Amino acid sequence: MFDDFFIRALVAGLGIAFVTGPLGCFVIWRRLSYFGDTLAHSALLGVTLAYTLEFNIALSVFIISSLIALILIQLQKRTNLPGDALLGLLAHSSLAVGLVVIGFLTFIRFDIMGLLFGDILAVTADDLLIIWIGGPLILLILKLIWKPLFASTVNYELAEAEGLNPDRAKAIFTILMAGIIAISIKMVGLLLITGMLIIPAAMARNISSSPQSMVIYSVLGGLLSVILGLFTSLQFNTSSGPSIIAASLFLFILSLVKIKQSIKLKN
Amino acid sequence: MSLNQNILVKLKQAGFRINGKWLVKGVSLEIERGKIVTLIGPNGSGKSTTAKIALGIYKKIDGEVEKYTNKVGYVPQKISIDWTLPLRVNDFMVLTENLKDEAINEALSLTGVIHLKDKNLGDLSGGEFQRVLLARAISKKPDLLVLDEPVQGVDFTGEIALYELIKKISDELNCGILLISHDLHTVMSATDHVVCLNGHVCCSGSPIDVAKNNEYKALFGEQASQILTRYKHSHDHIHTNEGEIKKN
Numbered sequence: 001m002f003d004d005f006f007i008r009a010l011v012a013g014l015g016i017a018f019v020t021g022p023l024g025c026f027v028i029w030r031r032l033s034y035f036g037d038t039l040a041h042s043a044l045l046g047v048t049l050a051y052t053l054e055f056n057i058a059l060s061v062f063i064i065s066s067l068i069a070l071i072l073i074q075l076q077k078r079t080n081l082p083g084d085a086l087l088g089l090l091a092h093s094s095l096a097v098g099l100v101v102i103g104f105l106t107f108i109r110f111d112i113m114g115l116l117f118g119d120i121l122a123v124t125a126d127d128l129l130i131i132w133i134g135g136p137l138i139l140l141i142l143k144l145i146w147k148p149l150f151a152s153t154v155n156y157e158l159a160e161a162e163g164l165n166p167d168r169a170k171a172i173f174t175i176l177m178a179g180i181i182a183i184s185i186k187m188v189g190l191l192l193i194t195g196m197l198i199i200p201a202a203m204a205r206n207i208s209s210s211p212q213s214m215v216i217y218s219v220l221g222g223l224l225s226v227i228l229g230l231f232t233s234l235q236f237n238t239s240s241g242p243s244i245i246a247a248s249l250f251l252f253i254l255s256l257v258k259i260k261q262s263i264k265l266k267n
Numbered sequence: 268m269s270l271n272q273n274i275l276v277k278l279k280q281a282g283f284r285i286n287g288k289w290l291v292k293g294v295s296l297e298i299e300r301g302k303i304v305t306l307i308g309p310n311g312s313g314k315s316t317t318a319k320i321a322l323g324i325y326k327k328i329d330g331e332v333e334k335y336t337n338k339v340g341y342v343p344q345k346i347s348i349d350w351t352l353p354l355r356v357n358d359f360m361v362l363t364e365n366l367k368d369e370a371i372n373e374a375l376s377l378t379g380v381i382h383l384k385d386k387n388l389g390d391l392s393g394g395e396f397q398r399v400l401l402a403r404a405i406s407k408k409p410d411l412l413v414l415d416e417p418v419q420g421v422d423f424t425g426e427i428a429l430y431e432l433i434k435k436i437s438d439e440l441n442c443g444i445l446l447i448s449h450d451l452h453t454v455m456s457a458t459d460h461v462v463c464l465n466g467h468v469c470c471s472g473s474p475i476d477v478a479k480n481n482e483y484k485a486l487f488g489e490q491a492s493q494i495l496t497r498y499k500h501s502h503d504h505i506h507t508n509e510g511e512i513k514k515n
Binding site: 031150151153154158160164211212214 | 319322323324337339340341343346347348349351352353354355357358359362363364365387413
Protein backbone atom coordinates (compact mmCIF):
# COMPACT_ATOMS: atom_id res chain seq x y z
CA MET A 1 0.00 0.00 0.00
CA PHE A 2 2.98 2.30 0.48
CA ASP A 3 5.63 3.02 -2.06
CA ASP A 4 9.05 1.49 -1.62
CA PHE A 5 10.65 4.83 -0.91
CA PHE A 6 8.30 5.37 2.01
CA ILE A 7 9.05 1.98 3.56
CA ARG A 8 12.76 2.71 3.17
CA ALA A 9 12.37 6.08 4.84
CA LEU A 10 10.40 4.53 7.69
CA VAL A 11 12.96 1.79 8.29
CA ALA A 12 15.76 4.35 8.14
CA GLY A 13 13.99 6.76 10.47
CA LEU A 14 13.21 4.12 13.07
CA GLY A 15 16.83 2.95 12.96
CA ILE A 16 17.98 6.50 13.62
CA ALA A 17 15.50 7.03 16.48
CA PHE A 18 16.90 4.03 18.35
CA VAL A 19 20.29 5.75 18.42
CA THR A 20 19.28 9.39 18.92
CA GLY A 21 17.23 8.41 21.99
CA PRO A 22 20.09 7.48 24.35
CA LEU A 23 22.62 9.87 22.75
CA GLY A 24 20.09 12.69 23.08
CA CYS A 25 19.80 12.07 26.82
CA PHE A 26 23.54 12.59 27.18
CA VAL A 27 23.35 15.70 25.00
CA ILE A 28 20.85 17.14 27.48
CA TRP A 29 22.60 15.91 30.63
CA ARG A 30 26.01 17.16 29.50
CA ARG A 31 24.58 20.37 27.98
CA LEU A 32 25.92 19.64 24.53
CA SER A 33 23.12 21.00 22.31
CA TYR A 34 25.38 23.60 20.74
CA PHE A 35 28.14 21.08 20.33
CA GLY A 36 25.72 18.87 18.38
CA ASP A 37 24.73 21.86 16.28
CA THR A 38 28.34 22.63 15.47
CA LEU A 39 29.05 19.09 14.34
CA ALA A 40 25.89 19.11 12.24
CA HIS A 41 26.78 22.39 10.53
CA SER A 42 30.20 21.06 9.72
CA ALA A 43 28.50 18.11 8.08
CA LEU A 44 27.68 20.30 5.05
CA LEU A 45 31.38 20.50 4.32
CA GLY A 46 31.50 16.72 4.57
CA VAL A 47 28.66 16.35 2.09
CA THR A 48 30.21 18.69 -0.46
CA LEU A 49 33.54 16.90 -0.19
CA ALA A 50 31.74 13.62 -0.73
CA TYR A 51 30.20 14.97 -3.95
CA THR A 52 33.47 16.45 -5.16
CA LEU A 53 35.51 13.32 -4.54
CA GLU A 54 32.65 10.92 -5.34
CA PHE A 55 32.94 9.45 -1.91
CA ASN A 56 30.35 7.93 0.46
CA ILE A 57 28.42 10.76 2.13
CA ALA A 58 28.04 9.18 5.56
CA LEU A 59 31.73 8.32 5.79
CA SER A 60 32.79 11.75 4.58
CA VAL A 61 30.49 13.50 7.08
CA PHE A 62 31.77 11.27 9.85
CA ILE A 63 35.39 12.15 9.09
CA ILE A 64 34.77 15.91 8.83
CA SER A 65 32.64 16.02 11.99
CA SER A 66 35.24 14.08 13.97
CA LEU A 67 37.89 16.44 12.65
CA ILE A 68 35.89 19.50 13.73
CA ALA A 69 35.46 17.95 17.19
CA LEU A 70 39.22 17.46 17.45
CA ILE A 71 39.89 21.04 16.33
CA LEU A 72 37.42 22.25 18.96
CA ILE A 73 39.23 20.38 21.73
CA GLN A 74 42.56 21.84 20.59
CA LEU A 75 41.13 25.38 20.41
CA GLN A 76 39.71 25.02 23.91
CA LYS A 77 43.16 24.17 25.18
CA ARG A 78 45.03 26.88 23.30
CA THR A 79 42.80 29.94 23.40
CA ASN A 80 41.09 31.88 26.15
CA LEU A 81 37.83 32.18 24.22
CA PRO A 82 34.72 30.82 25.94
CA GLY A 83 33.32 27.51 24.72
CA ASP A 84 30.18 28.91 23.11
CA ALA A 85 32.19 31.42 21.07
CA LEU A 86 34.44 28.64 19.78
CA LEU A 87 31.40 26.53 18.92
CA GLY A 88 29.81 29.42 17.02
CA LEU A 89 33.06 30.11 15.22
CA LEU A 90 33.42 26.52 14.05
CA ALA A 91 29.74 26.01 13.26
CA HIS A 92 29.33 29.03 11.06
CA SER A 93 32.71 28.98 9.41
CA SER A 94 32.35 25.32 8.42
CA LEU A 95 28.82 26.00 7.18
CA ALA A 96 30.08 28.99 5.19
CA VAL A 97 33.01 27.09 3.70
CA GLY A 98 30.65 24.27 2.80
CA LEU A 99 28.29 26.67 1.00
CA VAL A 100 31.17 28.36 -0.83
CA VAL A 101 32.42 24.99 -2.05
CA ILE A 102 28.90 24.17 -3.25
CA GLY A 103 28.99 27.41 -5.27
CA PHE A 104 31.96 26.05 -7.20
CA LEU A 105 30.31 22.71 -7.88
CA THR A 106 28.15 24.01 -10.74
CA PHE A 107 28.45 20.74 -12.60
CA ILE A 108 26.44 18.85 -9.98
CA ARG A 109 22.73 19.23 -9.50
CA PHE A 110 22.45 20.04 -5.82
CA ASP A 111 19.36 19.80 -3.68
CA ILE A 112 20.27 22.29 -0.99
CA MET A 113 16.85 22.11 0.65
CA GLY A 114 17.11 18.35 0.90
CA LEU A 115 20.51 18.66 2.47
CA LEU A 116 19.41 21.18 5.06
CA PHE A 117 16.04 19.69 5.93
CA GLY A 118 16.17 16.04 4.92
CA ASP A 119 14.54 14.24 2.03
CA ILE A 120 12.77 10.92 2.35
CA LEU A 121 13.05 10.34 -1.37
CA ALA A 122 16.82 10.33 -1.04
CA VAL A 123 17.07 7.28 1.22
CA THR A 124 18.62 4.41 -0.72
CA ALA A 125 19.12 0.76 0.15
CA ASP A 126 22.77 1.55 0.84
CA ASP A 127 21.72 4.18 3.37
CA LEU A 128 19.59 1.60 5.15
CA LEU A 129 22.58 -0.67 5.39
CA ILE A 130 24.72 2.12 6.86
CA ILE A 131 22.02 3.05 9.40
CA TRP A 132 21.31 -0.51 10.51
CA ILE A 133 24.99 -1.43 10.82
CA GLY A 134 26.25 1.92 12.13
CA GLY A 135 23.34 2.44 14.51
CA PRO A 136 23.67 -0.78 16.51
CA LEU A 137 27.44 -0.28 16.53
CA ILE A 138 27.03 3.18 18.10
CA LEU A 139 24.61 1.76 20.67
CA LEU A 140 26.98 -1.08 21.51
CA ILE A 141 29.90 1.28 22.08
CA LEU A 142 27.67 3.60 24.13
CA LYS A 143 26.69 0.66 26.32
CA LEU A 144 30.36 -0.18 26.85
CA ILE A 145 31.27 3.36 27.95
CA TRP A 146 27.97 3.97 29.78
CA LYS A 147 29.38 3.62 33.32
CA PRO A 148 32.31 6.07 33.05
CA LEU A 149 30.35 8.46 30.80
CA PHE A 150 27.34 8.57 33.10
CA ALA A 151 29.40 8.78 36.28
CA SER A 152 31.45 11.67 34.93
CA THR A 153 28.26 13.38 33.77
CA VAL A 154 27.03 13.29 37.34
CA ASN A 155 30.38 14.28 38.80
CA TYR A 156 33.71 14.32 37.01
CA GLU A 157 35.90 14.17 40.11
CA LEU A 158 34.09 11.17 41.57
CA ALA A 159 34.52 9.27 38.32
CA GLU A 160 38.18 10.23 38.05
CA ALA A 161 38.94 9.47 41.72
CA GLU A 162 37.32 6.07 41.57
CA GLY A 163 39.30 5.04 38.52
CA LEU A 164 36.77 5.23 35.67
CA ASN A 165 38.83 7.21 33.13
CA PRO A 166 36.19 9.82 32.19
CA ASP A 167 38.38 11.58 29.62
CA ARG A 168 38.52 8.51 27.42
CA ALA A 169 34.76 8.04 27.69
CA LYS A 170 34.22 11.67 26.68
CA ALA A 171 36.45 11.34 23.62
CA ILE A 172 34.65 8.19 22.50
CA PHE A 173 31.28 9.87 23.05
CA THR A 174 32.35 12.75 20.78
CA ILE A 175 33.08 10.27 18.01
CA LEU A 176 29.69 8.61 18.54
CA MET A 177 28.07 12.03 18.08
CA ALA A 178 29.87 12.46 14.77
CA GLY A 179 28.66 8.96 13.88
CA ILE A 180 24.96 9.61 14.49
CA ILE A 181 25.12 12.86 12.56
CA ALA A 182 26.74 11.05 9.66
CA ILE A 183 24.09 8.35 9.44
CA SER A 184 21.09 10.58 9.96
CA ILE A 185 21.95 13.59 7.80
CA LYS A 186 20.09 12.48 4.67
CA MET A 187 16.95 11.76 6.56
CA VAL A 188 16.69 14.64 9.02
CA GLY A 189 18.86 17.26 7.35
CA LEU A 190 21.79 19.03 8.91
CA LEU A 191 19.85 21.96 10.39
CA LEU A 192 17.53 19.71 12.34
CA ILE A 193 19.64 16.80 13.60
CA THR A 194 20.19 18.45 16.97
CA GLY A 195 16.41 18.73 17.29
CA MET A 196 16.10 14.99 16.72
CA LEU A 197 18.66 14.49 19.50
CA ILE A 198 17.28 16.83 22.12
CA ILE A 199 13.51 17.17 21.69
CA PRO A 200 12.53 13.52 22.36
CA ALA A 201 15.04 13.45 25.23
CA ALA A 202 13.61 16.69 26.64
CA MET A 203 10.13 15.20 26.40
CA ALA A 204 11.41 12.11 28.22
CA ARG A 205 12.92 14.23 31.00
CA ASN A 206 9.49 15.62 31.75
CA ILE A 207 7.98 12.24 32.43
CA SER A 208 10.80 10.15 33.92
CA SER A 209 12.30 9.74 37.37
CA SER A 210 15.44 7.71 36.63
CA PRO A 211 18.13 7.82 33.95
CA GLN A 212 17.07 4.44 32.55
CA SER A 213 13.44 5.42 32.17
CA MET A 214 14.49 8.69 30.52
CA VAL A 215 16.45 6.74 27.91
CA ILE A 216 13.52 4.42 27.24
CA TYR A 217 10.99 7.25 26.89
CA SER A 218 13.43 9.15 24.72
CA VAL A 219 13.72 6.21 22.32
CA LEU A 220 9.93 5.71 22.29
CA GLY A 221 9.40 9.43 21.67
CA GLY A 222 11.87 9.36 18.80
CA LEU A 223 10.23 6.31 17.19
CA LEU A 224 6.80 7.88 17.49
CA SER A 225 8.05 11.18 16.07
CA VAL A 226 9.49 9.40 13.05
CA ILE A 227 6.27 7.51 12.36
CA LEU A 228 4.02 10.56 12.84
CA GLY A 229 6.42 12.83 10.96
CA LEU A 230 6.85 10.58 7.95
CA PHE A 231 3.12 10.00 7.50
CA THR A 232 2.59 13.75 7.65
CA SER A 233 5.41 14.23 5.20
CA LEU A 234 3.81 11.78 2.79
CA GLN A 235 0.35 13.25 3.23
CA PHE A 236 1.22 16.92 2.83
CA ASN A 237 4.36 16.60 0.74
CA THR A 238 6.50 18.39 3.36
CA SER A 239 10.24 17.83 3.95
CA SER A 240 10.88 14.83 6.18
CA GLY A 241 13.14 16.58 8.71
CA PRO A 242 10.77 19.38 9.72
CA SER A 243 7.85 16.96 9.81
CA ILE A 244 9.64 14.62 12.22
CA ILE A 245 10.85 17.47 14.43
CA ALA A 246 7.38 19.05 14.48
CA ALA A 247 5.94 15.69 15.56
CA SER A 248 8.49 15.48 18.39
CA LEU A 249 7.57 19.02 19.44
CA PHE A 250 3.95 17.89 19.60
CA LEU A 251 4.96 15.03 21.93
CA PHE A 252 6.99 17.44 24.03
CA ILE A 253 3.97 19.69 24.50
CA LEU A 254 1.90 16.65 25.54
CA SER A 255 4.55 15.82 28.16
CA LEU A 256 4.16 19.33 29.59
CA VAL A 257 0.50 18.58 30.25
CA LYS A 258 1.63 15.55 32.25
CA ILE A 259 3.92 17.76 34.37
CA LYS A 260 1.08 20.15 35.07
CA GLN A 261 -1.05 17.26 36.26
CA SER A 262 1.59 15.86 38.58
CA ILE A 263 2.15 19.32 40.10
CA LYS A 264 -1.59 19.53 40.73
CA LEU A 265 -1.52 16.11 42.35
CA LYS A 266 1.31 17.15 44.66
CA ASN A 267 -0.61 20.15 45.88
CA MET B 268 56.03 -2.10 44.49
CA SER B 269 56.60 -0.71 47.87
CA LEU B 270 58.35 -2.84 50.45
CA ASN B 271 55.46 -2.45 52.80
CA GLN B 272 52.52 -4.35 51.28
CA ASN B 273 50.07 -2.45 53.46
CA ILE B 274 50.72 0.91 51.88
CA LEU B 275 47.86 2.06 49.66
CA VAL B 276 48.98 5.55 48.68
CA LYS B 277 52.26 7.30 49.12
CA LEU B 278 52.88 11.01 48.52
CA LYS B 279 56.48 12.11 48.15
CA GLN B 280 57.07 15.86 48.34
CA ALA B 281 53.85 16.33 46.41
CA GLY B 282 52.59 19.78 45.50
CA PHE B 283 50.14 21.43 43.15
CA ARG B 284 49.99 24.90 41.67
CA ILE B 285 47.57 26.80 39.47
CA ASN B 286 48.95 29.68 37.37
CA GLY B 287 52.16 29.67 39.38
CA LYS B 288 50.37 29.91 42.73
CA TRP B 289 50.98 27.01 45.06
CA LEU B 290 47.87 25.50 46.60
CA VAL B 291 49.94 23.08 48.59
CA LYS B 292 53.58 22.14 48.54
CA GLY B 293 55.97 19.47 49.76
CA VAL B 294 53.50 17.03 51.25
CA SER B 295 54.76 13.59 52.13
CA LEU B 296 52.50 11.02 53.69
CA GLU B 297 51.53 7.39 53.56
CA ILE B 298 48.16 5.77 53.96
CA GLU B 299 48.21 2.20 55.15
CA ARG B 300 45.55 -0.47 55.40
CA GLY B 301 43.53 -0.28 58.59
CA LYS B 302 44.91 3.14 59.51
CA ILE B 303 43.23 6.51 59.60
CA VAL B 304 45.26 9.48 58.50
CA THR B 305 43.73 12.88 59.16
CA LEU B 306 44.47 16.21 57.54
CA ILE B 307 43.84 19.28 59.63
CA GLY B 308 44.53 22.93 58.99
CA PRO B 309 42.81 26.28 58.52
CA ASN B 310 40.69 27.16 55.46
CA GLY B 311 42.72 27.32 52.28
CA SER B 312 45.57 25.33 53.77
CA GLY B 313 45.45 22.73 50.99
CA LYS B 314 43.62 19.86 52.65
CA SER B 315 41.23 19.13 49.80
CA THR B 316 44.00 19.70 47.28
CA THR B 317 46.14 17.13 49.06
CA ALA B 318 43.27 14.66 48.95
CA LYS B 319 42.81 15.26 45.23
CA ILE B 320 46.51 14.73 44.64
CA ALA B 321 46.31 11.42 46.49
CA LEU B 322 43.27 10.42 44.44
CA GLY B 323 44.93 11.25 41.13
CA ILE B 324 42.36 13.91 40.19
CA TYR B 325 45.14 16.45 39.75
CA LYS B 326 47.60 15.12 37.25
CA LYS B 327 50.17 17.85 36.66
CA ILE B 328 51.67 17.80 40.11
CA ASP B 329 55.10 18.33 41.55
CA GLY B 330 56.68 15.46 43.42
CA GLU B 331 55.32 11.95 43.25
CA VAL B 332 52.22 9.96 44.06
CA GLU B 333 52.27 6.20 44.19
CA LYS B 334 48.85 4.59 44.27
CA TYR B 335 48.63 0.87 44.86
CA THR B 336 44.91 0.38 44.64
CA ASN B 337 42.04 1.23 42.34
CA LYS B 338 39.28 0.34 44.78
CA VAL B 339 38.60 3.82 46.02
CA GLY B 340 35.62 5.41 47.71
CA TYR B 341 35.51 9.20 47.71
CA VAL B 342 33.33 11.69 49.54
CA PRO B 343 34.21 15.11 48.10
CA GLN B 344 33.87 18.27 50.13
CA LYS B 345 31.81 20.00 47.49
CA ILE B 346 29.75 18.26 44.89
CA SER B 347 27.65 20.02 42.33
CA ILE B 348 25.15 17.74 40.68
CA ASP B 349 23.20 18.97 37.73
CA TRP B 350 19.51 18.46 38.43
CA THR B 351 18.71 18.09 34.74
CA LEU B 352 19.51 14.47 35.55
CA PRO B 353 16.66 12.43 36.95
CA LEU B 354 18.63 10.61 39.63
CA ARG B 355 17.33 8.62 42.56
CA VAL B 356 19.42 7.65 45.58
CA ASN B 357 19.42 4.10 44.26
CA ASP B 358 20.87 5.21 40.88
CA PHE B 359 23.51 7.27 42.66
CA MET B 360 24.63 4.28 44.75
CA VAL B 361 25.63 2.31 41.65
CA LEU B 362 27.27 5.28 39.95
CA THR B 363 30.80 3.94 39.72
CA GLU B 364 30.27 0.25 40.44
CA ASN B 365 27.49 -2.27 40.00
CA LEU B 366 26.37 -3.44 43.41
CA LYS B 367 24.00 -6.11 44.64
CA ASP B 368 20.84 -4.82 46.24
CA GLU B 369 21.91 -6.19 49.64
CA ALA B 370 25.14 -4.19 49.53
CA ILE B 371 23.20 -1.01 48.73
CA ASN B 372 20.70 -1.62 51.51
CA GLU B 373 23.41 -2.44 54.02
CA ALA B 374 25.35 0.75 53.33
CA LEU B 375 22.24 2.94 53.38
CA SER B 376 21.15 1.36 56.67
CA LEU B 377 24.56 1.94 58.24
CA THR B 378 24.37 5.67 57.53
CA GLY B 379 20.70 5.76 58.51
CA VAL B 380 19.11 6.71 55.19
CA ILE B 381 17.63 3.44 53.93
CA HIS B 382 14.18 5.06 53.88
CA LEU B 383 15.39 7.50 51.21
CA LYS B 384 16.39 4.82 48.70
CA ASP B 385 13.77 5.67 46.07
CA LYS B 386 13.81 9.41 46.61
CA ASN B 387 15.06 11.84 44.03
CA LEU B 388 18.58 12.98 44.91
CA GLY B 389 17.59 16.60 44.38
CA ASP B 390 14.90 16.40 47.06
CA LEU B 391 17.28 15.49 49.90
CA SER B 392 18.37 17.90 52.61
CA GLY B 393 22.06 18.72 52.99
CA GLY B 394 22.55 16.32 55.88
CA GLU B 395 20.63 13.52 54.19
CA PHE B 396 22.65 13.95 51.01
CA GLN B 397 25.86 13.82 53.04
CA ARG B 398 24.77 10.49 54.53
CA VAL B 399 24.02 9.16 51.05
CA LEU B 400 27.45 10.29 49.86
CA LEU B 401 29.09 8.39 52.70
CA ALA B 402 26.93 5.32 52.07
CA ARG B 403 27.93 5.32 48.40
CA ALA B 404 31.62 5.53 49.26
CA ILE B 405 31.54 2.63 51.73
CA SER B 406 29.12 0.42 49.82
CA LYS B 407 31.74 -0.71 47.33
CA LYS B 408 33.96 -1.92 50.18
CA PRO B 409 36.97 0.03 49.02
CA ASP B 410 40.62 -0.42 49.94
CA LEU B 411 41.00 3.32 50.28
CA LEU B 412 38.42 5.77 51.58
CA VAL B 413 38.97 9.47 51.10
CA LEU B 414 36.55 11.48 53.20
CA ASP B 415 36.63 15.24 52.78
CA GLU B 416 34.54 16.65 55.62
CA PRO B 417 32.16 13.69 55.48
CA VAL B 418 29.74 14.86 58.16
CA GLN B 419 29.22 18.49 57.16
CA GLY B 420 25.62 19.52 57.68
CA VAL B 421 24.79 16.39 59.66
CA ASP B 422 22.99 16.89 62.98
CA PHE B 423 24.98 16.65 66.22
CA THR B 424 24.03 13.12 67.30
CA GLY B 425 24.35 11.91 63.71
CA GLU B 426 27.84 13.37 63.53
CA ILE B 427 29.05 11.29 66.46
CA ALA B 428 27.39 8.16 65.11
CA LEU B 429 28.92 8.64 61.67
CA TYR B 430 32.42 9.13 63.07
CA GLU B 431 31.99 5.94 65.06
CA LEU B 432 30.86 4.26 61.86
CA ILE B 433 33.94 5.47 60.02
CA LYS B 434 36.17 4.06 62.73
CA LYS B 435 34.27 0.77 62.60
CA ILE B 436 34.56 0.58 58.82
CA SER B 437 38.27 1.09 58.97
CA ASP B 438 38.53 -1.89 61.33
CA GLU B 439 36.05 -4.15 59.54
CA LEU B 440 37.14 -3.59 55.96
CA ASN B 441 40.75 -3.11 56.95
CA CYS B 442 40.84 -0.20 54.54
CA GLY B 443 42.97 2.90 54.74
CA ILE B 444 41.19 6.18 55.38
CA LEU B 445 42.26 9.69 54.53
CA LEU B 446 40.03 11.96 56.56
CA ILE B 447 39.68 15.70 56.43
CA SER B 448 37.94 17.15 59.41
CA HIS B 449 37.49 20.34 61.33
CA ASP B 450 36.37 18.50 64.40
CA LEU B 451 39.53 18.34 66.49
CA HIS B 452 37.85 16.13 69.09
CA THR B 453 37.34 13.40 66.54
CA VAL B 454 40.67 13.88 64.90
CA MET B 455 42.53 13.59 68.13
CA SER B 456 40.61 10.59 69.39
CA ALA B 457 40.00 8.36 66.40
CA THR B 458 42.98 8.73 64.16
CA ASP B 459 46.34 7.06 63.93
CA HIS B 460 48.26 9.78 62.21
CA VAL B 461 47.64 13.51 61.96
CA VAL B 462 49.05 15.81 59.31
CA CYS B 463 48.71 19.47 60.07
CA LEU B 464 48.71 21.56 56.89
CA ASN B 465 49.08 25.23 56.19
CA GLY B 466 50.13 25.34 52.55
CA HIS B 467 52.83 22.89 53.56
CA VAL B 468 53.16 20.28 56.29
CA CYS B 469 53.44 22.18 59.58
CA CYS B 470 53.79 19.11 61.68
CA SER B 471 52.70 15.53 61.61
CA GLY B 472 52.71 12.46 63.79
CA SER B 473 50.51 10.75 66.30
CA PRO B 474 47.70 12.90 67.76
CA ILE B 475 49.67 13.24 71.02
CA ASP B 476 52.80 14.48 69.25
CA VAL B 477 50.86 16.94 67.13
CA ALA B 478 48.94 18.34 70.10
CA LYS B 479 52.23 19.14 71.82
CA ASN B 480 53.69 20.79 68.75
CA ASN B 481 54.14 24.55 68.94
CA GLU B 482 53.13 25.17 65.33
CA TYR B 483 49.87 23.34 65.98
CA LYS B 484 49.28 25.53 69.02
CA ALA B 485 50.01 28.60 66.94
CA LEU B 486 47.47 27.54 64.30
CA PHE B 487 44.67 26.33 66.48
CA GLY B 488 45.32 28.07 69.79
CA GLU B 489 46.27 26.84 73.23
CA GLN B 490 42.79 25.47 73.88
CA ALA B 491 43.02 23.05 70.99
CA SER B 492 46.06 21.37 72.41
CA GLN B 493 44.16 20.66 75.62
CA ILE B 494 41.42 18.81 73.79
CA LEU B 495 43.49 15.71 73.87
CA THR B 496 44.11 15.77 77.61
CA ARG B 497 40.45 16.42 78.23
CA TYR B 498 39.51 13.64 75.88
CA LYS B 499 41.90 11.22 77.54
CA HIS B 500 40.52 12.12 80.88
CA SER B 501 36.91 11.64 79.93
CA HIS B 502 37.46 8.28 78.36
CA ASP B 503 39.58 6.47 80.89
CA HIS B 504 36.54 4.44 81.86
CA ILE B 505 33.71 2.63 80.11
CA HIS B 506 30.00 2.66 80.83
CA THR B 507 28.61 -0.85 80.78
CA ASN B 508 25.08 -1.66 79.73
CA GLU B 509 24.14 -2.21 83.34
CA GLY B 510 25.08 1.36 84.11
CA GLU B 511 28.25 0.52 85.97
CA ILE B 512 31.46 2.37 85.40
CA LYS B 513 34.49 0.28 84.70
CA LYS B 514 38.02 1.60 84.76
CA ASN B 515 40.15 0.79 81.71
